[in-house]
Amino acid sequence: MNLPTAQSRTASSDTVEVNLSVNGSSVSMSLPARVTLSDALRDHLGLTGTHVGCEHGICGMCTVLVDGEAARACLLFAVQLDGAEVTTVEGLGRQDDLHPLQESFGRHHALQCGFCTPGFLMSSYDLLSHEPEITREDLPSELSGVLCRCTGYRNIIDAVDDVAENFRGGLPAPGNCGSRTLVGRTPAGSTGTASTDTTEDVDPTHGQGHPERINLPTGEPTIAIDLTSALTSSPADVARVMGDVRLLARCLPGAELTDVLGDDWYLGRAQVALGPVRLSFQGMAHVLEQSPERIAINAQGKDTGGGSAQARIVMVAEPSASGTSLHAEASVYLTGRIAGFGRSLAGDVSRRMFEDFARAIDQAAAGVEPDAAAAPPSGFTLLAAAVGGRIRARYQRVRVAARRRFGRSGGD
Ligand code: FES
């Protein structure tokens, strides 16, 4: 397909190619020309730290750096920025190594709901990096381009002033920019697609090969899965799928195997949307054990927002009366946004994914291309299924309690 380039004249609905550097990663997106930078960052790259309030250039929530200068992402079309360097709040610092501004906002209680915080952080970064001698008296007017609806500005001014005082000699640069890969996606209803460069960024090892081993954290996992699924396919057919890592990867909802490193190491990516939280993981898997009836894998991946996931997965297939019984055990360790989603709901969603995984293995064993390969898991469907399951379980408990109390007729 020949797409118009960003520089050529184009209609708003035309799909264009846009190449950007976002937080130090090269990104190539194919999207409609009318898509704003804020929507491209949030919907196509999963960088939801850039908030959107007014979409009219008034509130400043969407402030990012474009070529080192603060800019309203809601007022720029992504197509205007071909070749630009964009820094978002995700690039400012890491969870384990916050930027001084982030640390100061926390220490001075400069946020309440946090909706304005990314805008204030990026705006104050721009201010202090350009005007290191700024005085406290000037801060209110200089930061008046960002609106806060709940904290009150005094604490925000205190936080920025503290950093200004401590870094007169130069503000540290954003600390989370590097060649971390951003994995694009096509939002529902969009005619565009987004993709990363196909060069070194696709390889999170940056050509270094694979590590000796994936070291999983010690301690209790964020999610523990212990699930048995009844498959209708024969053990021999299931063993054929278990023995083919490429086919197995196609059975995992939203996952894609991108490279084979050798020595049982694989590169891949996976996308999951949990309601408003969209996650794109890029990482590697090491097959530790593989036989016709058993496979053990260690995997680790990073999310574009700075979160990470590590997992140990063991699957065992055994003959059963109806075909094959597939037992899956997984210990999953999460950090970042998905960890904040709630251990129990994330666990429910993960179990649904494993159920879909088992269903797809059954399909593949029957010689049918698994649906999972074509359809990344819909956050809404997974969430609805997980929440629906909880409501049914709760309803069941209420019915049982009512029966105990009132007898059969009273509970119905
Ligand atoms: S959302 Fe961009 S200025 Fe309000």
Ligand code: FES
């Ligand atoms: S902290 Fe809520 S809008 Fe500023």
